Each structure stands twice: as C-alpha cells, then as structure tokens.
Amino acid sequence: MSTTPKPPFRKLRGYAFDPALSLQMDMASINTIVYKIPWEEVAREATKVDDSTKSNQNKDDEIIGLKPGPVGEYLEVIDFDPTVGKFYKPVDLNDSYILAQDGLDPSEGNPQFHQQMVYAVGMTTIKNFERALGRRVIWAPKRELKKNNQKGEYENYVPRLRIYPHALREANAYYSPQKKALLFGYFSSVPANESIQMPASLVFTCLSHDIIAHETTHAILDGMHRHYNEPSNPDVLAFHEAFSDIVALFQHFTFPEVLKNQIRKTRGDLASQNLLGQLAQQFGSAIGSYGSLRDAIGEIDEVTNQWKPKPPNTTDYRTVMEPHGRGSILVAAIFDAFISIYKDRVADLLRIASNGTGILSQGELPSDLVNRLADEASKAADHVLQMCIRALDYCPLLTLRLVTICVPLLRPMSI
Ligand SMILES: [Zn+2]
Secondary structure (H helix, E strand, O other), X not given: OOOOOOOOEEEEEEEOOOHHHHHOOOOHHHHEEEEEEEOOOEOEEOOOOOOOOOOHHHHXXXXXXXXXXXXXXXXXXXXXXXXXXXXXXXXXXXXXXXXXXXXXXXXXXXXXXXXXXXXXXXXXXXXXXXXXXXXXOOOOOEEEEOOOXXXXXEEEOOOOEEEEEEEEOOOOEEEEOOOOEEXXXXXXXXXXXXXXXXXXXXXXXXHOHHXXXXXXXXXXXXXXXXXXXOOOOHHHHHHHHHHHHHHHHHHHHHOHHHHHHHHHHHOOXXXXXXXXXXXXXXXXXXXXXXXXXXXOOEEEOOOXXXXXXXXXXXXXXXXXXXHHHHHHHHHHHHHHHHHHHHHHHHXXXXXHOOOOXXXXXXOOOOHHXXXXXXXXXXXXXXXXXXXXXXXXXXXXXXOOOHHHHHHXXXXXXXX
C-alpha cells in the first residue's frame, strides 16, 4: 500500500469550447484546457462477491474506481456506434502513459479522446453541483416492469449515468429519461459561412463542452426533480432547457485563460460580444446559422450579419412557447444579473485605472488589470452558478413557473 496521499484530482486535457475554435489562429492556444476532476482510484472490487447470488449487472455495480470506458462511480461511457455496428476500444485513463500526459491529446479523429472528453466535462458538471449542494448527485431511478407475471412497475436504482458518444448519425444530442443515458450524435456540416466551417466536415456533438454540460445537467435535474420532465405547464420544460444552458454558460468562467482572453478582447465589457455568453458555436455554425446555437446577450442581425445586443422583449413570455426559446428568457435574466454583479465588483478597479473617470483610455489593457477583472468575473460567475444550483432545493416538487424560480434565484444574488 502506497504511503503517498492520493492526488486530489485527475487532470484531463479537452476543448474549452469545441474543436472548431482551434481552427482560429488566435484562439487555438486557449481552446485546449486541462479539466481537473475528482480522482477516482484504479478499479477494484469493493467487497467479496458471492458469485452464485450476484447477477453480472450487480457484480459490475460492486466495482469501485475507474475502469476502461471510462466507467467510474458516476458515469459509464459506452462507445457503440449503431450506424456502423461497432464498439470503439474504451480508453483506459489509468494507463501510465495517458496519466503522465494529462490524458489523451485533443483530437477529432480519435474515438478514445471523445470518450475522455465526455467523461471530463460530465464529471466537471457533477463536481459543480456537489460543491454547491454539499451532497452527492444521485440519478433518477429507472422505472421497469415487474417480472414473473406481476403487474405494475418498480423503481430500479441507477448507479451510473450511461453516455454514448456516437449514438446517432444526426445533428442532435439528448438526455433520455427512459434509458437514463446521454446520447450524442455526429453529422456532416452544412455551414452558412464556409470561411468559418468546412462544408461536409464531420461535427461531433460529444466534443462540445456546452452540449455535454447541458445534457449532463438535464440528467442531474431529473435526479433532483423527477416531475420536471412532465409538461404540466409551458414553463416546466423551458426551465429544464434554461437551467442546462445556465450551467454550461457559467462553467466557461472557470477556464482562466479563456476568461482572460475574452476580457482582453472586450476590454472588460462582458456585455459586448464574447464567447463566454455563447453556447455551442460549432454546432450552430454547422447547422447553417450565422452564429452560435444560442447567445445569452445578443444575436446575429439577419441583414448585416453582424452581432448586436438583444434587448429584453416584454412580449416573449406570452408568445414564445418552444422550450429552448422560452428558456432563453430565464437565461438572459440570469446572465443580466451576473453582468450587473460583475460591473459592481469591478467599478473601483476601472476608476483606479482611469484617473477616477471609470472610462478606460484607448489601447490594450495592462495585464495586471486583465488579471484582476478576470478574477472578479470568475468569482461573480461562481457565485451566480452556486446560487442557481442551491435554488433547486427551494423549488416546488411537482411543477413550477419561471417567475417562481426567479424568486429563490435572484433574491440571494442581491444580498
Ligand atoms: Zn436540452
């Protein structure tokens, strides 16, 4: 038995956003980041298993630690591609060469890296929930039909969320509440702007941080509020979509180099066009949009093809019923609250840096100021993300309205 303390986390390389950003010269260096996720030991059997009484499934549940897949305590990556009828070799993150290099090198052409990416982002999302809630994430149980001619259903404990990185040959990814699994698709791109995205190039949704974080959040929410998959009113499914977007958006602020880069580019103004407020850029571009799949603060003008801020529209709540569009009302409100907190936190820094005017002079920001602004943005974003997650414990059990959720969400932020 080693006397060296176990490492606090496992380092795994991955994309901060998605592979497309690495094609931009100025973004390539910051798009590869190192995810620090909770350390899982090399797999071992937890207790002596009586083989005669345990089914294979149960024996598998007794394994503690990380197995090739990766299959760990929370997640089970199963890389079967039904369109070619093939299992891809599972990555062994405990392989000494892989461990020594902080995981595999990010690559669109390596299925083992795809498995590593979904595991790294999935575990990052789980870690953020557990840190905010102060307890473990538990998946919703599976409802199964009783056996031996008995009528009715029973709830079967789900030890791990299953993740299929290559489940579909289509531009889609989703959480299946029936299978308790995340299914990611891949597809050929049909970009509107061919200078940004190669036409007919393969796009893997399992390589997008935002899509993985979004789908993992759907699964975590299902475990916490099992009736929120039932559309008892138009706000319920909208809330599921909104919350999943909020978690994906605010996880951007935990990537220090990305944050500093965007603060430098926007000169500290996070209410202007920036990557941090956008979701799934490659996916949006690959399905023929001129911008990202969703943007919390702006949109691309259809006439000029230029980004413009999106002011709140008071009629949206009455007219927009599609869950993603309706959910974007809540996302915009939360992001707006974050911008207000951030502006408040950096007002003194801007005054100090501008001889009291609060208006920065022309030119590049000094790196000390960039670092301090990034520090404040990161703290504000973490504060908002944790408040949002904690607010889930104060939500009603059966159904909710967006206005109801705004009270537990926004009240702590104003304190
Ligand atoms: Zn969704």
